Amino acid sequence: MSFLKIENVTKSYGAVEVLHQVDIDVEEGEFLVLVGPSGCGKSTLLNMIAGLEEISSGEMSIKGQVMNGVHPSKRNIAMVFQSYALYPNMTVAQNITFGLEMHNVPKPERDAAMNKVADMLQITQLLSRKPGQLSGGQRQRVAMGRALVRNPDVFLFDEPLSNLDAKLRVDMRTEIKKLHQRLGTTIVYVTHDQIEAMTLSTRIAVMNGGYIQQLGTPKEIYDNPANIFVASFMGSPSMNLLAATLRSDGARTAVEITDWEGKPVVLPLMEAITDVSRKDGDRVILGIRPEALTDPDGADRNARNVVTVSNRIDVTEPAGSDTFVTTVLAGGDVVGRMRADAAVVPGQTCDFAVNMDKAVLFDPETEMRIR
Amino acid sequence: MAVASTDTAIRTGNATRVLLYLVLLLFALFYLLPFGIMVLNSLKPLSEITGGNMMALPEVWTLDAWRNAWSQAQIGVEPTGLQPYFWNSIKMVVPAVAISTVLGALNGYILTKWRFRGDTILFGLMLFSCFIPFQIVLIPMARILGITGLAGSTAGLVLVHVVYGIGFSTLYFRNYYAVFPTELVRAAQIDGAGFFRIFWRIMLPSSGPITVVCVIWQFTNIWNDFLFGASFADFDSQPMTVALNNLVNSSTGVKEYNVHFAGAIYAALPTLLVYIVAGRYFVRGLMSGSVKG
Numbered sequence: 001m002s003f004l005k006i007e008n009v010t011k012s013y014g015a016v017e018v019l020h021q022v023d024i025d026v027e028e029g030e031f032l033v034l035v036g037p038s039g040c041g042k043s044t045l046l047n048m049i050a051g052l053e054e055i056s057s058g059e060m061s062i063k064g065q066v067m068n069g070v071h072p073s074k075r076n077i078a079m080v081f082q083s084y085a086l087y088p089n090m091t092v093a094q095n096i097t098f099g100l101e102m103h104n105v106p107k108p109e110r111d112a113a114m115n116k117v118a119d120m121l122q123i124t125q126l127l128s129r130k131p132g133q134l135s136g137g138q139r140q141r142v143a144m145g146r147a148l149v150r151n152p153d154v155f156l157f158d159e160p161l162s163n164l165d166a167k168l169r170v171d172m173r174t175e176i177k178k179l180h181q182r183l184g185t186t187i188v189y190v191t192h193d194q195i196e197a198m199t200l201s202t203r204i205a206v207m208n209g210g211y212i213q214q215l216g217t218p219k220e221i222y223d224n225p226a227n228i229f230v231a232s233f234m235g236s237p238s239m240n241l242l243a244a245t246l247r248s249d250g251a252r253t254a255v256e257i258t259d260w261e262g263k264p265v266v267l268p269l270m271e272a273i274t275d276v277s278r279k280d281g282d283r284v285i286l287g288i289r290p291e292a293l294t295d296p297d298g299a300d301r302n303a304r305n306v307v308t309v310s311n312r313i314d315v316t317e318p319a320g321s322d323t324f325v326t327t328v329l330a331g332g333d334v335v336g337r338m339r340a341d342a343a344v345v346p347g348q349t350c351d352f353a354v355n356m357d358k359a360v361l362f363d364p365e366t367e368m369r370i371r
Numbered sequence: 372m373a374v375a376s377t378d379t380a381i382r383t384g385n386a387t388r389v390l391l392y393l394v395l396l397l398f399a400l401f402y403l404l405p406f407g408i409m410v411l412n413s414l415k416p417l418s419e420i421t422g423g424n425m426m427a428l429p430e431v432w433t434l435d436a437w438r439n440a441w442s443q444a445q446i447g448v449e450p451t452g453l454q455p456y457f458w459n460s461i462k463m464v465v466p467a468v469a470i471s472t473v474l475g476a477l478n479g480y481i482l483t484k485w486r487f488r489g490d491t492i493l494f495g496l497m498l499f500s501c502f503i504p505f506q507i508v509l510i511p512m513a514r515i516l517g518i519t520g521l522a523g524s525t526a527g528l529v530l531v532h533v534v535y536g537i538g539f540s541t542l543y544f545r546n547y548y549a550v551f552p553t554e555l556v557r558a559a560q561i562d563g564a565g566f567f568r569i570f571w572r573i574m575l576p577s578s579g580p581i582t583v584v585c586v587i588w589q590f591t592n593i594w595n596d597f598l599f600g601a602s603f604a605d606f607d608s609q610p611m612t613v614a615l616n617n618l619v620n621s622s623t624g625v626k627e628y629n630v631h632f633a634g635a636i637y638a639a640l641p642t643l644l645v646y647i648v649a650g651r652y653f654v655r656g657l658m659s660g661s662v663k664g
């Protein structure tokens with residue numbers, strides 16, 4: 001029995017269906033991240049879990065209890081909003097205890113719970129202030145305090161970090177992860193930021209256009225994307241997608257692409273494709289992440305299938321920890337990720353180590369993974 | 372290099388500025404003149420007004436006219452002064468303003484945060500009520516007051532003014548709440564607050580500026596109303612405006628201009644007071660609906 005079960009859930013506004021047949025099972029203590037571009041229906045799904053939006057069809061249950069039609073305050077959930085949604089007319093202390101007050105918790109207990117949470121989030125010195133007198137990071141903490149104090153079954157976060165500046169965002173990300181490790185409460189977290197999704201989650205649901213594109217651990221999503229959308233949405237810089245031709249002689253399978261001069265390059269695949277309908281000469285799309293396209297010395301030493309390709313470098317972008325290089329393969333720009341001190345000069349030719357262990361293939365028509 | 376200025380006003384030369392102030396001063400005087408003359412003449416004995424110059428300062432300063440207008444003057448047939456009618460007006464204005472403001476706030480809250488099918492049409496209809504001329508509703512309203520048994524009573528007048536007032540008060544609050552973050556309402560719902568708790572604990576405490584605007588607007592309109600007062604009030608529920616008219620039109624004997632002036636000032640005093648006390652919030656509140664803080 002899953003802790004939070006979303007079964008065949010859809011959402012329509014009038015005649016427009018914005019969420020299609022969503023199925024997700026969340027185990028107790030999981031950190032599920034819903035990630036996807038703006039407008040893909042993440043908030044809608046989260047709001048349905050919270051009870052703020054009606055479920056058009058399907059069923060949603062928490063701890064085995066069906067939640068369709070149950071009032072938000074009766075679901076034992078807590079939510080942190082993107083704008084924090086702190087009550088402007090109340091002090092921090094009142095903000096934190098408002099929910100307890102509404103649930104008729106006696107004042108001494110409320111205060112005890114508040115002090116504990118304030119202590120944990122280090123906001124004790126802010127308790128008597130109004131939200132208007134707080135910085136963005138402080139508001140964020142108060143909003144989390146308001147959620148924590150309820151001791152809910154499920155925490156819901158809707159883009160909680162997107163109003164913070166870059167540095168604070170990274171710090172708060174770590175704090176949220178620490179909090180999850182300490183409390184072990186189930187979390188459903190919405191973001192459009194794939195790095196947040198990768199770093200925080202135990203599982204990720206990648207969404208697009210109202211569909212769940214893929215549901216899996218961060219590693220599954222990253223290494224084994226189900227389709228081109230997931231492959232290019234997750235990871236930064238995003239995965240290189242190259243037009244390629246399948247080469248198969250029965251025993252071994254390879255893909256053929258062209259180098260910067262247009263000469264053919266054959267890249268052998270690790271394993272033969274199980275899909276028997278694919279044959280020699282088929283057009284496919286080869287996906288290679290930038291870190292699998294690197295300088296020979298920087299190549300993964302555990303990789304079993306590294307092919308070296310000589311190619312001309314067009315642009316180098318030193319990023320401190322790495323140097324990103326742009327080169328032309330299969331008629332388009334591709335990005336490789338080299339060690340910071342790799343000797344690369346724009347305009348010159350250098351060797352690329354292509355880690356074919358990590359290469360993935362997609363069908364150009366359906367954009368689905370070929371396995 | 373231009374010096375960055377935080378001043379948002381358009382910069383003008385000194386000469387233009389002096390001219391500007393002179394013109395403004397002139398206008399201010401022009402508007403204050405009638406009121407000044409009223410005050411001056413209300414402080415004179417009647418003989419000085421009838422015998423001489425309206426513009427002159429009083430030779431004898433006296434508060435007789437004020438006392439007279441308040442408690443002795445002939446209003447209609449009774450020599451009661453304006454006093455009872457002043458209280459009639461207060462008894463009518465305070466509940467009417469309070470009820471129409473609270474209803475307007477509730478309507479605004481519902482129309483923006485608890486949206487339902489047809490809510491924009493409903494709001495459109497309520498807006499429409501702001502533009503219906505008073506005269507059109509006189510007869511239907513009289514009929515309703517008759518049926519409900521409220522004809523001729525202060526309660527009847529309160530009803531009339533509330534009905535007429537909620538169009539405007541709804542407009543004010545709806546526009547104010549339209550930019551009020553809906554996430555706050557959702558957070559409160561998750562916290563377990565119901566419809567009215569959210570209203571009392573979260574919406575209303577944040578509605579200071581627009582409440583002031585609404586109260587000033589309703590107070591001024593209801594206090595100054597003459598038509599409804601004259602049409603629907605009985606002798607013992609007539610508001611100040613109607614009584615003032617009766618005072619001025621009492622055709623027995625001489626016209627006591629000094630008493631009339633004093634009476635008119637009594638009638639204007641409450642609205643003046645409201646403006647002086649709450650006026651500076653008025654502009655702020657009017658702006659806050661249109662410009663997001």
Ligand SMILES: Nc1ncnc2c1ncn2[C@@H]1O[C@H](COP(=O)(O)OP(=O)(O)O)[C@@H](O)[C@H]1O
Nearest residue numbers: 013016018036037038039040041042043044045
């Ligand atoms: N009240 C509404 N009426 C109609 N369409 C809506 C409404 N709320 C959201 N939508 C649509 O539903 C889709 C998903 O929205 P949302 O869940 O907010 O996306 P996001 O993933 O950015 O959080 C969007 O295309 C949006 O236009």
Ligand SMILES: [Mg+2]
Nearest residue numbers: 042043044159
């Ligand atoms: Mg959203």
